[in-house]
Each structure stands twice: as structure tokens, then as C-alpha cells.
Amino acid sequence: MNFVDVLRDTIANSGFAILTWQQGVMMIVSFILLYLAIVKKFEPLLLLPIAFGMLLANLPGTGIMADPAGIMDASQAIPGARWYDDGVLRLIYAGVKSSIFPCLIFLGVGAMTDFGPLIARPSSLLLGAAAQFGIFMAFMASLALGIFTPEQAAAIGIIGGADGPTAIFTASKLAPELLGPIAVAAYSYMALIPLIQPPIMRALTTEKEREVKMEQLREVSKAEKIIFPIVVTVLCTLMIPDVAALIGMLMLGNLFKESGVVERLSDTAQNALINIVTIMLGVTVGATAEGAIFLKVQTLAIVGLGLLAFAFATAGGVLLGKLMYYVTKGKVNPLIGSAGVSAVPMAARVSQVEGQKANPSNFLLMHAMGPNVAGVIGSAVAAGFFLLLFGS
Amino acid sequence: MLAGKDLSMIDALTISLTGILMVFTELVLLAFAVVIISKVVGAFSKGKNSSKTTDNTTNSKSDAVPLPETQSRGEIDLIDVSQEDAAVIMAIVSNKSGIPLNRLVFNSIKLLEEE
Numbered sequence: 001m002n003f004v005d006v007l008r009d010t011i012a013n014s015g016f017a018i019l020t021w022q023q024g025v026m027m028i029v030s031f032i033l034l035y036l037a038i039v040k041k042f043e044p045l046l047l048l049p050i051a052f053g054m055l056l057a058n059l060p061g062t063g064i065m066a067d068p069a070g071i072m073d074a075s076q077a078i079p080g081a082r083w084y085d086d087g088v089l090r091l092i093y094a095g096v097k098s099s100i101f102p103c104l105i106f107l108g109v110g111a112m113t114d115f116g117p118l119i120a121r122p123s124s125l126l127l128g129a130a131a132q133f134g135i136f137m138a139f140m141a142s143l144a145l146g147i148f149t150p151e152q153a154a155a156i157g158i159i160g161g162a163d164g165p166t167a168i169f170t171a172s173k174l175a176p177e178l179l180g181p182i183a184v185a186a187y188s189y190m191a192l193i194p195l196i197q198p199p200i201m202r203a204l205t206t207e208k209e210r211e212v213k214m215e216q217l218r219e220v221s222k223a224e225k226i227i228f229p230i231v232v233t234v235l236c237t238l239m240i241p242d243v244a245a246l247i248g249m250l251m252l253g254n255l256f257k258e259s260g261v262v263e264r265l266s267d268t269a270q271n272a273l274i275n276i277v278t279i280m281l282g283v284t285v286g287a288t289a290e291g292a293i294f295l296k297v298q299t300l301a302i303v304g305l306g307l308l309a310f311a312f313a314t315a316g317g318v319l320l321g322k323l324m325y326y327v328t329k330g331k332v333n334p335l336i337g338s339a340g341v342s343a344v345p346m347a348a349r350v351s352q353v354e355g356q357k358a359n360p361s362n363f364l365l366m367h368a369m370g371p372n373v374a375g376v377i378g379s380a381v382a383a384g385f386f387l388l389l390f391g392s
Numbered sequence: 393m394l395a396g397k398d399l400s401m402i403d404a405l406t407i408s409l410t411g412i413l414m415v416f417t418e419l420v421l422l423a424f425a426v427v428i429i430s431k432v433v434g435a436f437s438k439g440k441n442s443s444k445t446t447d448n449t450t451n452s453k454s455d456a457v458p459l460p461e462t463q464s465r466g467e468i469d470l471i472d473v474s475q476e477d478a479a480v481i482m483a484i485v486s487n488k489s490g491i492p493l494n495r496l497v498f499n500s501i502k503l504l505e506e507e
Contacts, residue, residue: 119430122423129412129419136408143404150399223433224426231425239418361476374419381418385411392395 015060022291023058030055030286033184042191046164046282050187053286054180056089064089065287072097072176093284096179097172101281102165103249108274109165109376110229110253111266113344117370119224120217123324124336128374130320131340134160134313135382138305145301151175154386156302159186160309161379162193162343168285169246170383174390180289181299185306190343196307197338197350200314205334209325210358212333214367225258236381242391243384250376313341317371339368342375472503 011017033051037044057065066087070077071094083091095101118124139157142148148156155175158167159182167186171179189196202210229251237244256266321337335355339347351368399407470478478501486493 119426122426122430125419125423125426126416129416132415133412136411139411140401140404140408143399144401150394150397150404153404220430221433221437223436224429227429227433228426231429232422235421235425236418239421240414377422378415378419381415382411385414389394389407 013061015062018060020060020291022295023060024291026058026289026291026294027055029289030058033188036188036191043187045278046187047191049279049282050184050286053089053283054184054289055286056283057287057290063087065093065290066090089284089287092280093287095277095280096168096284097176099169099172099245101277102169102172103245104277105165105274105281106246106249107253108269108271108277109344110250110255111257111270112274113250113254113257113373113376114369115228115254115373116220116225117217117366118373119220119228121367121370123332124370125374125377126324127317127320127337127340127371128376128378129340130337131313131317131342131371131375132161132378132382133316134309134311134341135379137312138309139386141308142301142305145305147298147301149175151390152178154390155182156305157309158182158379158383158386159189159302159306160313160341161375161382162186162190162310162313162341162347163376163379164190166246166342166376166379166383168281170386173387177293178298178302179285180294181302182306183285184289185302189306189310190346193310193341193343193346194350194353196310197314197341197347198354200311201318201335201338201350201354204315204318205322207358209322209334210355211362212325212330213359213362214333214336214364215331217366222258222260226255229254229258232377236377236384240381240384240388242387243380246380246383247377250380310341314338317341317375333362333364333367336364336368336371340371340375340378342372342379344372344376345369347375348372468498469500469502471500473501477501 030051033047033054036042037047037051056062064087067073067076067090068078068081068085069083070081071083071086072090118128135157137157138160139153142153142156143150152175155167155171155178158170161167164183164186168179168183171182175182233244233248233251236247253266253269256262256269317337317340318334319337320340321332321334324332324337325334333351333355335351335358336348339351341347348365348368348371352363352365355362355364394407468478473481478498481501482493482496482498485498486496489496
């Protein structure tokens with residue numbers, strides 16, 4: 001063996017030699033997402049780990065998402081392989097596949113959420129429901145395209161809920177093969193909410209409606225805040241049992257916060273735990289976006305359908321807000337309706353910004369937080385409905 | 393229920409309508425539950441407050457009914473200052489000092505003209 005042979009063998013076994021065009025494209029996509037997360041600060045907490053997971057999974061020959069033991073996909077199984085022979089990200093991905101990570105994220109979200117504005121104005125719940133319109137529009141549009149199964153269409157529709165963990169939870173159960181594109185679309189559009197929503201909000205409302213100043217919300221007692229998560233858990237789960245994991249964890253986190261007797265648990269849920277789970281969920285979800293799987297017509301369709309879902313969700317919330325404006329004789333600013341798409345607190349901030357553009361002395365943030373947190377419950381209910389129908 | 397079955401567009405429309413109806417029903421139920429909780433809790437705390445007032449006749453009325461944390465005590469003289477500006481100043485003082493507004497007393501806020 002001479003020097004040239006060694007060099008040839010080294011090059012032949014390097015990643016450069018086995019790099020496919022799909023992997024190259026996906027690496028470029030991951031660089032763009034890294035740019036958006038770091039420079040543009042678009043949902044960086046999730047977009048950054050997702051983008052890096054995407055990069056790792058598309059570096060050739062790493063086997064980081066390999067599944068020789070066939071834990072996730074029996075067709076990939078190699079006789080004699082054990083579970084620990086699987087790629088490291090594939091093993092961590094078990095947390096997504098088993099729905100542990102989305103549920104733990106919901107626990108943290110619950111511990112960070114103040115349902116006070118929603119309790120002070122219960123009609124906010126209606127706006128949270130109306131903004132789920134986008135989910136069902138995207139579901140129908142997905143089926144109309146004819147390239148998705150009903151299960152896949154349901155998972156795509158949930159993108160319209162603008163709730164990352166719910167979208168991942170639903171996709172991992174109904175369409176695990178589309179988890180990567182769905183997660184990337186959901187988080188990308190959530191980051192783009194300040195660009196997507198305002199034109200729709202302005203198109204559907206008049207200047208006079210946008211100028212409406214809303215009455216200050218009443219103060220909510222501690223007892224109300226403690227009873228609320230318990231009642232929500234019981235009511236929602238009795239109606240749609242499949243929603244128990246998501247709503248249950250969301251409300252448990254909130255009860256940690258509001259009860260005031262488990263400060264340490266509340267602190268862990270809203271800081272350390274959610275941060276650790278976010279890292280693992282983000283990286284492994286990004287790693288599912290392997291070039292050969294990701295670069296398909298279906299992915300482009302999902303990106304388009306996700307935008308459609310967000311647009312209709314925003315329109316649904318604003319239109320019901322408009323109806324409430326007329327019913328209350330101008331006491332409700334329709335702009336708060338768009339916050340019903342969850343994406344806490346980004347969507348509420350958009351309502352605040354648009355309200356202030358119309359009337360600089362307008363402060364809609366707290367009023368928009370009601371529909372915003374109602375949207376989280378609404379999208380979880382919609383997900384539970386689809387799981388009830390299409391879950392195996 | 394429908395796993396693995398093909399759906400026509402009519403089926404999809406029916407499912408969508410049922411779904412949005414389900415979401416509305418669930419959230420309307422929750423809204424009613426919230427209203428009931430608020431009424432029950434309100435009635436309880438009212439009862440508690442009135443019993444406190446009758447028990448402790450030596451206390452003044454303002455002590456018996458605690459002010460919310462977003463409201464300050466006493467009256468304030470505003471000299472060349474709008475109510476909105478005063479509210480912002482009081483909120484900043486409360487926030488920076490870490491003392492809730494209901495434990496702070498502001499006597500006056502006066503605009504100092506720059507020379």
C-alpha cells in the first residue's frame with residue numbers, strides 16, 4: 001500500500017465522497033434556518049436546535065439517526081443489532097415518538113402561563129375557539145390536494161393551531177413520517193407571525209374598530225386561578241379523553257404556579273426542565289429532516305398548507321372579534337381575535353402593536369392574552385378530536 | 393374510528409364542521425364554568441369580608457376591605473401633571489421599590505419645569 005492508495009481510500013470513505021445532493025440542499029436549508037434564528041432572532045429557542053439537528057442528520061456517514069435495532073422502523077432492523085447500536089439522536093428521539101417531550105414542554109408552558117386575563121373575560125375563550133378555524137381549513141385543503149392520507153391531513157391541519165408541541169404531538173401519533181416538515185413549518189410560521197398576521201388583521205377591520213380602547217380587566221382572585229386548571233382538566237378530558245396528556249400536563253404546570261405551595265416544582269418546570277426538553281426535542285425533530293425524506297413535493301405542499309392554516313386561523317379570530325365588536329356595541333377591539341392562534345405571547349404582542357398603530361394610547365396586550373391562552377386550549381382540543389377520529 | 397379509511401370531500405367537510413363545533417362547545421362550556429367559579433368565589437370572599445367587618449368594629453372601613461395591589465391609598469394632588477403620567481410614575485415607583493401600590497401613599501406629583 002503506497003501513499004496514493006491511502007489517500008484514495010481516505011477520500012473514498014470521507015463524507016465528501018458519499019454526500020448526496022439532497023443532503024447538500026438540506027445543509028443549505030439548515031444554514032438558512034440558523035441564520036434566521038441567530039441573526040433575525042426568529043423563535044431562536046427552537047429554531048436553532050432544530051436547524052442544528054437538521055445539519056447533523058444530513059452530514060453523510062454519521063449514522064446519528066440510524067436505527068439498526070429497528071426501534072422506530074422495523075424495516076431498518078439489522079439482525080443482531082441491539083437498542084444501544086442506534087444513533088444517539090435516534091435514541092433521544094424516542095422522547096418525541098412516545099410524546100414525552102411535547103407533554104413535558106406543555107408542563108413548562110403551563111407553569112409560565114397566567115390564565116388571569118382569560119378568567120377575567122371568559123368570552124376570550126370564544127376567540128380562542130374561532131382561531132382554530134385554520135386547522136380545519138388546512139385539513140380540508142390537504143385532503144383536496146389528493147397527496148395526503150386523512151391522518152396526514154389532520155396532522156398538517158394542526159399547524160394552524162400555531163402551537164409547536166401540539167403539532168409535534170399530533171404528527172408523531174398520526175403521521176410520524178411527516179414530523180420533520182410539520183415541525184419546521186409550524187415553528188417557522190410561528191416565528192413569522194409578526195409578518196403574516198398584520199395584513200390580514202388590517203384587511204378585515206376598519207380604522208374605527210382598531211382604535212377601540214377596551215375596559216380594564218377585573219382583578220382575578222387566587223382561588224379562581226387555582227380552581228381553573230382543575231376544572232379545565234376535568235371538563236376537557238371528560239369530553240375528549242385523547243386530550244388528557246396535553247391538557248393535563250399544561251394544567252398541572254399551571255397548578256404548580258398558582259397553588260403557591262410547590263415553588264421548587266414550578267421553578268423547575270418553567271426553567272430547567274423546559275430548557276432541557278427543548279434542546280432534546282428541537283435537535284431530534286430537526287434530525288428527522290433527512291434530505292431523502294424531506295425533499296419531496298409533499299414538503300412543499302405542507303409549507304403552503306401551513307401558511308394557509310395560519311391565514312385562516314387569524315381571519316377566524318378577527319372575524320369573531322368583529323362580531324363581538326358589534327354585539328357589545330364597540331366595546332371589544334377585533335384585533336384581539338387574531339391572538340387566538342396560540343403562539344404565546346407573540347400573537348398577543350402583534351395585537352398590541354397593531355392596536356397602538358391605530359391609537360397610540362391603546363394597550364391591548366392583556367386583553368389579547370385571554371384569547372392567546374384560550375388558543376392553546378383550543379388547539380389541544382382540536383388535536384384531541386383528530387386523535388379520537390384517526391388514532392389507531 | 394376512521395383510521396386507515398378513505399374520505400370524500402363531503403366527509404372532510406362533515407368532520408371539519410363537527411370538529412369546529414366540538415372546539416366551540418368545549419370552550420363555551422369552559423367559559424360557563426369560569427363564570428360559575430367566579431360567582432361562587434366572589435360570593436365566598438364577600439361573605440368573608442362582611443364577617444371580618446362585623447367582627448372587627450374598631451378597624452376603619454379602608455382597613456377591612458383590602459385594596460387591590462394595583463391601587464394606591466389616599467388622595468393625591470397633581471400639579472401640572474396628567475392622570476396618565478401620574479399613573480406611570482406611581483407604577484414605576486412601586487416597581488422599582490418592590491412595594492405594592494396598595495401600601496404606598498402619594499401626596500402630590502408636581503412638574504418641575506426646566507429652566
